[in-house]
Amino acid sequence: MSAELDPMIKPTITPPVITIDGPSGSGKGTIAHRLALALGFHVLDSGALYRLLALAAQQHGIQTHNEAALEVLAAHLDVQFQNNHGEAMLILEGEDVTESIRTEEIGAAASKVAALARVRTALLQRQHAFREMPGLVADGRDMGTVVFPDACLKIFLTASADARAERRYKQLLEKGFDASLAAILDDIRARDLRDSQRAVAPLKPATDAIVLDSTALGIEAVLQTVIAAAKQRRSLHSFLA
Numbered sequence: 001m002s003a004e005l006d007p008m009i010k011p012t013i014t015p016p017v018i019t020i021d022g023p024s025g026s027g028k029g030t031i032a033h034r035l036a037l038a039l040g041f042h043v044l045d046s047g048a049l050y051r052l053l054a055l056a057a058q059q060h061g062i063q064t065h066n067e068a069a070l071e072v073l074a075a076h077l078d079v080q081f082q083n084n085h086g087e088a089m090l091i092l093e094g095e096d097v098t099e100s101i102r103t104e105e106i107g108a109a110a111s112k113v114a115a116l117a118r119v120r121t122a123l124l125q126r127q128h129a130f131r132e133m134p135g136l137v138a139d140g141r142d143m144g145t146v147v148f149p150d151a152c153l154k155i156f157l158t159a160s161a162d163a164r165a166e167r168r169y170k171q172l173l174e175k176g177f178d179a180s181l182a183a184i185l186d187d188i189r190a191r192d193l194r195d196s197q198r199a200v201a202p203l204k205p206a207t208d209a210i211v212l213d214s215t216a217l218g219i220e221a222v223l224q225t226v227i228a229a230a231k232q233r234r235s236l237h238s239f240l241a
């Protein structure tokens with residue numbers, strides 16, 4: 001008997017996903033968070049997973065090119081994503097590392113461990129587990145291309161390297177970190193290159209992504225553009241309030 005005819009068999013609904021990919025400092029995290037709040041969806045900050053792995057590797061004395069050891073560490077990574085009054089709190093092996101994973105040093109190390117195929121495979125299942133009702137907004141580099149290729153809406157957010165470096169500089173100063181604009185620009189360029197030229201899951205827009213350049217757009221303008229795009233997707237209608 002088919003699911004339609006048998007009342008005991010409940011049809012399964014696949015939670016919808018909106019992906020926001022793009023380079024460092026393009027505003028992915030900010031927009032993903034605001035969009036999820038507006039739609040009542042869950043959020044996946046996939047970059048945080050690679051940052052957590054990079055920090056754990058540093059703490060365990062594992063080098064960023066040791067693929068076999070990093071694969072094991074990724075598979076057993078002891079992390080919790082907690083909700084602290086609407087803000088994500090990240091716990092690694094029992095320690096609050098929400099702020100300490102945000103340094104440029106950890107960002108660069110994350111980009112290195114993320115280039116390893118076995119590491120990416122080891123983190124895939126963890127990312128899929130964030131897909132829950134009523135829906136998910138996922139931000140990263142390969143959300144629309146590899147992790148959630150069936151996403152209802154794919155955004156590729158970008159901005160000039162100068163604008164992104166300026167944003168990151170201000171953000172780090174606000175968080176009380178020491179920062180140099182020139183060093184950040186160099187780091188952003190190096191990370192763009194590594195993330196987009198690697199063999200596995202490189203940073204690139206999915207063929208069906210909407211590419212949005214935010215160099216001259218404020219956060220609110222980007223958010224409203226993405227919300228408007230979400231409202232136009234028929235596949236999202238029944239999930240939006």
Ligand SMILES: Nc1ncnc2c1ncn2[C@@H]1O[C@H](COP(=O)(O)OP(=O)(O)O)[C@@H](O)[C@H]1O
Pocket residue numbers: 022023024025026027028029030031167168170171214217218219222
């Ligand atoms: N469109 C924008 N215009 C100006 N500043 C922005 C814009 N989008 C994001 N920002 C700021 O830039 C910084 C980096 O944004 P973030 O969301 O962390 O980027 P990403 O997740 O892509 O690295 C944050 O301080 C954020 O407030």
Ligand SMILES: Nc1ccn([C@H]2C[C@H](O)[C@@H](COP(=O)(O)OP(=O)(O)O)O2)c(=O)n1
Pocket residue numbers: 023024025026029046047048050051107110111114115139140141142143191195
């Ligand atoms: N889906 C993802 C997310 C991040 N990464 C890698 C590449 C990035 O340089 C690092 C850090 O990512 P993160 O999104 O936290 O970095 P930014 O906030 O954009 O500077 O992790 C990835 O390879 N795939």
